[in-house]
Amino acid sequence: MNNVKIVIVGGGTAGVSAATRARRINEDAEITIIEMSNYVAYPISALPAFICGKIKDKNGIISDYEEKLANIYKINVIKNSEVTKIDDNEKKVVIKNLKTNTTSEKSYDKLILANGSKFGVSYKNNCPNxxxxxxxxxxxxxxxxxxxxxxxxxxxxxxxxxxxxxxxxxxxxxxxxxxxxxxxxxxxxxxxxxxxxxxxxxxxxxxxxxxxxxxxxxxxxxxxxxxxxxxxxxxxxxxxxxxxxDLKPNTHLAYQIDIPVGDNGGILVNENMETKKQDIFAVGSVAESFNLITKENEISYFLGNAQFQGRVAGSVAGGVPLEFKGIIGTKFLKFNKLSIGITGLSENTAKEKGFDISSLTIFNGNYERFISGSAKIHIKVIIDNKTRKILGAEICGKGEGVDKRLDVFATAIYSSLTVDDLVNLNLCYTPDISTYKDPINVIGMVAANKLDGISNSVTLSEINFDEDLLILDIRTKIEYQKEHLLNSLWIPLDEIRKRIGEIPKEKIIYIYGHVGLRGYVAERILKGAGFQKVYNINGGITSIKISENMK
Ligand SMILES: Cc1cc2nc3c(=O)[nH]c(=O)nc-3n(C[C@H](O)[C@H](O)[C@H](O)COP(=O)(O)OP(=O)(O)OC[C@H]3O[C@@H](n4cnc5c(N)ncnc54)[C@H](O)[C@@H]3O)c2cc1C
Missing domain, CATH: 3.50.50.60 (FAD/NAD(P)-binding domain)
Structure with a gap:
């Protein structure tokens, strides 16, 4: 079994990961990658910079990866060659050389389908642009x-x-x-x-x-x-x-030999990345992935998962057991100065999937305000009300540290942490990298307060304006004069105790501050004074403005 013949269809992220892992654990295996394009093993994420001219020459992308595959990893690479057919009885694939138009066959003991996905083109044309x-x-x-x-x-x-x-x-x-x-x-x-x-x-x-x-x-x-x-x-x-x-997995080879394909259009695999056909694996964006939160399958079109899945298949094919546990779906984008990302479920998806959730928003400094350059990070977390586990987080901001916080959330979700764990996470601090309560700790506190009934936070859309209510603005005079909600009563937080008599006890009180923190303090003061129906508008006027601008 040591000199097992492993054939990999596709020399992209998942295929190369499978091949190199197989080699690292099995020196005697015969490993072949068959790739229909002219290139293998280059970083696909470099393509946007190349197209726009930021990377001047394609050699800046292809580098010496291909030589390394041959020299260091002893992997055969057959390029410009498309696998057109699989014969799973005879255990061989048919290969078409796209330059010479000739066909050949290659036998395998283990076949790894890593042939990716492609954008559909609805508009067929011969336009050069x-x-x-x-x-x-x-x-x-x-x-x-x-x-x-x-x-x-x-x-x-x-x-x-x-x-x-x-x-x-x-x-x-x-x-x-x-x-x-x-x-x-x-x-x-x-x-x-x-x-x-x-x-x-x-x-x-x-x-x-x-x-x-x-x-x-x-x-x-x-x-x-x-x-x-x-x-x-x-x-x-x-x-x-x-x-x-219209990105779609390339499943035509799988269909030819009745390898089952799932509802999302990808090849169905188990945790060892094996398809239902013996000795045939599928990895990367051609396969379906198990989502650890929803417990349903989906397709991940992202590099990280393709890489890990390739590693698992390469390992198993090469003789060392390994499992791919599943995905949580972390996506991050940078546009100009804005960093934005999501991990786990959004509020919309969590609701669609039937979770009983709370959603909380904060706007917190990425580091201490007294350090110049400090910028707000906007964070929203989705919590499972029953288990207090974090189901998802979305984040954006124009300063540093947005990606770092998203990675902490990704780790927290993967590890099934609760809001209480977020409060207790011992994260690094100096004033120029974080606030003394890191934004992660802060949103944990806000969420725990909500779940424990210490704070009733609501979003603007949850307010029924037909009710007998009062909107209370507790910001400073300058903030209030700059902008405020119409018909709101303005009492700055530092005057609230002495002017509490001006607030009608029988009404439902909705409080807002700038981002939610002062609103929470005011909410606690009113509750301490015997007010029954007091709510803090989550994210304060900052959230309100985003909702209003979206209309
Ligand atoms: C422009 C661009 C930028 C991206 N940037 C990011 C990013 O920043 N972050 C991120 O997470 N993801 C990014 N991705 C997505 C990422 O590239 C994919 O998730 C990942 O490449 C999927 O790996 P894969 O091996 O499944 O498929 P691919 O990497 O697409 O590899 C499949 C390979 O199989 C070959 N092939 C197909 N059919 C056959 C056949 N029949 N015979 C032989 N060969 C075949 C194809 O030519 C291809 O080389 C980007 C994708 C693109 C297109």
């Missing part, structure tokens, strides 16, 4: 076209993560960018307020974002070059169109 982007070959084609024509006006069709990282790269390189999508928001895994903030940031950069928009017509010149797009309401000029939607 209409592209999709799945691999380095596609990226080179786009870059060559841009260099040749000096195109500066780019249209990206799609609103998903990949469309946005591409848009980000173009914007940062000074291109004019249009994003067009039929969906009603960008990065739809995010809850509406985070997606809204991201869209605002794109719009501020001059990017034109067209949501709820279909392309009625592609207008071309005599050389089939698209120069205008007719949209639902108007038309826009463009020089390049990149199609980034």
């Amino acid at each position: 209409f592209f999709k982007i799945t691999n380095l070959d596609d990226a080179i084609a786009i870059r060559n076209y841009i260099d040749k024509t000096s195109a500066r006006n780019i249209t990206i069709i799609g609103e998903n993560y990949f469309a946005l990282i591409l848009a980000n790269a173009f914007v940062n390189s000074g291109f004019i960018v249009n994003i067009i999508s039929e969906e009603n928001k960008l990065f739809k895994e995010l809850d509406d307020e985070f997606s809204f903030l991201l869209k605002e940031e794109f719009s501020r950069s001059g990017t034109r974002v067209f949501l709820n928009t279909t392309i009625d017509r592609y207008i071309k010149n005599e050389n089939s070059v698209i120069y205008k797009l007719e949209l639902s309401n108007y038309s826009i000029d463009t020089q390049v169109v990149i199609y980034c939607k």
Whole structure:
């Protein structure tokens, strides 16, 4: 078994990870990667920077990875070759050489399908400036076209993560960018307020974002070059169109031999990444992944999971047992100064999946206010009311430390931590990296207070304005004069004890401060004074303003 023949279809993230792991644990295995493009083992996340010219030469991407596969890992790589058929009885694959158009066969003991996914193209055409982007070959084609024509006006069709990282790269390189999508928001895994903030940031950069928009017509010149797009309401000029939607696993090989495919369109696998067919594995974005929170399958189109799944399959195929536990879905994006991300479930998804949840928002400094450059981090957590476990977190901010906090949440969710654990996490502190209660600790406290009934926090949308209520603004005079909710009663927090008689006890009181902390203190003072129906508006006027701007 030591000289097992392992054949891997696809030399992308998952395939290369499988191959190198198999080699590290089995020196005698014969390992072959069959890749249909001209390149293997390059960092696909470098493609946006390459297309936009930030990475000048493709050699800056391909580096010497391929040589390392041959020299260090003793892995055979067959490029420009497509696996067109699997014969699982004879245990062999049919390979078509895409340069010579000839076919050959290769036998295997273990077959790993790592053939990824691709963007569907609904608009079929021969236009020289209409592209999709799945691999380095596609990226080179786009870059060559841009260099040749000096195109500066780019249209990206799609609103998903990949469309946005591409848009980000173009914007940062000074291109004019249009994003067009039929969906009603960008990065739809995010809850509406985070997606809204991201869209605002794109719009501020001059990017034109067209949501709820279909392309009625592609207008071309005599050389089939698209120069205008007719949209639902108007038309826009463009020089390049990149199609980034309808990402789908490449399951045609699996269908040929009746390997079961799941409801999400990916190949079904167990925790060893084995399909239902003996000795055939599937890894990366061609396979379905088990979500540890929902306990349902989904497809992960992200690098980290592809890499880990490849490692597991390579290990098992090479003879050492290993399991892939599942995913929680961590996604992070940077646009200009805005960092934004999600891990676990959004509020919308948690509700859809039937969880009984609380959702809490804070705006906390990334580090102490007295250090220059301190910036707010906006955090929302989703808590399971029954278990107090964290189901999800969304986060954004323009300062440092946003990614660090998202990673802590990802670790907390993976480890099934509760809000009480968040309060107790002993995180690092000096004034220029955190606040003395880290934002993670703070949101743990806010959530625990809510679950323990110490604070009744509500969002603006939960307030029924037909009730007999009073909105109480407890901020300073300067803050109140700058902006406030109409018909609110203004009593600054430091006057509340002596002016408590001005607040009608029989009404429902909704308090707001700037971000929620002073509101909580006021809520506790009123409750201590015998007020029964007192609520603190979560996230204060900062949250209220985001909700109002979204209308
Ligand atoms: C432009 C771009 C930027 C990205 N940036 C990020 C990022 O910043 N962060 C992140 O988490 N994810 C990112 N991703 C997603 C990430 O690349 C994928 O999640 C990951 O590559 C999936 O790995 P995979 O091995 O399953 O598929 P792939 O890496 O796509 O590899 C599949 C390979 O199989 C080959 N193949 C397909 N069919 C056959 C066949 N029949 N025979 C032979 N070969 C075949 C393909 O040519 C391809 O090389 C990005 C993706 C793109 C397109």
